[in-house]
Amino acid sequence: MGDIKEFKIFCDESNHLIYKDNPTLRSKVMVLGALKVQSSEIIRINKVIKYLKHKYNYNKEVKWTKLSLIQKKFYDELLEFFFSSLNMWFQAILIPDKTILQHDIYNQGSHDLFYYKMYYQALRNLIEIDTQIKIYLDYKDTKSGDKMKQLESVLCNKFKKSIDLKIFTIQSHESNIIQLVDLLIGAISYKARDDIEHTSEIKNYIVDKIETLASIELDAGTPPWENKFNIFKIHLDKGKC
Known part of the structure; x- marks a missing residue:
């Protein structure tokens, strides 16, 4: 394949389940x-992430829900390492309000279909073109295999098979990079929530840190x-979701 460029894409999601009027899923x-x-x-x-974990005696998985x-x-x-790196690029899709999604009109009644549509938007x-891509989705459930294959097929068709693309699943504890994604999307989701008091000192600190490094407001988009x-x-x- 000559000197074709090779990339890996690591994915994670925050609060991907269908909205329910339930205090734990609100x-x-x-x-x-x-x-x-x-x-x-x-x-x-x-190596750098492992070094930082060792340096600060961080002996656990990086998770937004378990910050210290x-x-x-x-x-x-x-x-700072992520934002200074020339070899990492991040894309997020922010859906501010799942309660007004119209799955019966636009997604064949399926929240799962909407979920993969949004991943398509992020990944494309x-x-x-002319690259080799391996995509790693955080493990969702045992039923996701068929939709993963459909997503893989749609992406390949989008680029008219000018890419070599495969999609896999991975557990978050197996990947330091997915843990970094968890931190980034956790901050975006937290900033965008209008149903909570933003009283967590560490969460507010990380939101401020990212906004400073990126020169943006996390809930405003880019x-x-x-x-x-x-x-x-x-x-x-716009009524298109």
């Missing part, structure tokens, strides 16, 4: 995130041409 906000990495840089990036205030310096260095912006840290905010009032 967030209306849904975020999907995808982080593209040049394959030749994977080993180096993993005493580890502010670890999060600082991890985020990270894919270049211009479409932004390619390092892009947030596509879905405007549901």
Whole structure:
């Protein structure tokens, strides 16, 4: 295949389940995130993240729901490393209000179909022609295999088979890069929520850190041409979801 470019894309989602009037599932906000990495840089990036975990004695999985205030310096260095890297690109899809989704009209009555439509939107912006792409989705459930294959097929057709693309599943604890995605989408989702008091010191700190590094407001979206840290905010009032 000559000197074809090779990339890996690591994906995660926040609050992807269908909205229910349930205190434990009450967030209306849904975020999907995808982080593209040049394959030749994977080993180096993993080494850096492992080094930072060792440096700060961070002996656990990085998860937005399990942040630690005493580890502010670890999060600082991890985020600074991402934003300073020339070989990592992030794309998020922000759905501010799942309660007004019209699945019966636009998604054949299926929230799962909408879920994969949104992943298509995130991934297509990270894919270049004449490249080899391996995509890793955070494991969702045992029924996701068929839709993953459909997503793979749609993406290949979109680029008229000018790419070599495969989709796999992976558990988040197996990938430091997916854990980084979890941190980024967690911050986006948290900032976009209007149903909670934003009282968490560490969560507010990380939101402020990312907004400073990216020079954006996380709940506002970004211009479409932004390619390092892009947030596509879905405007549901257009009635097309």
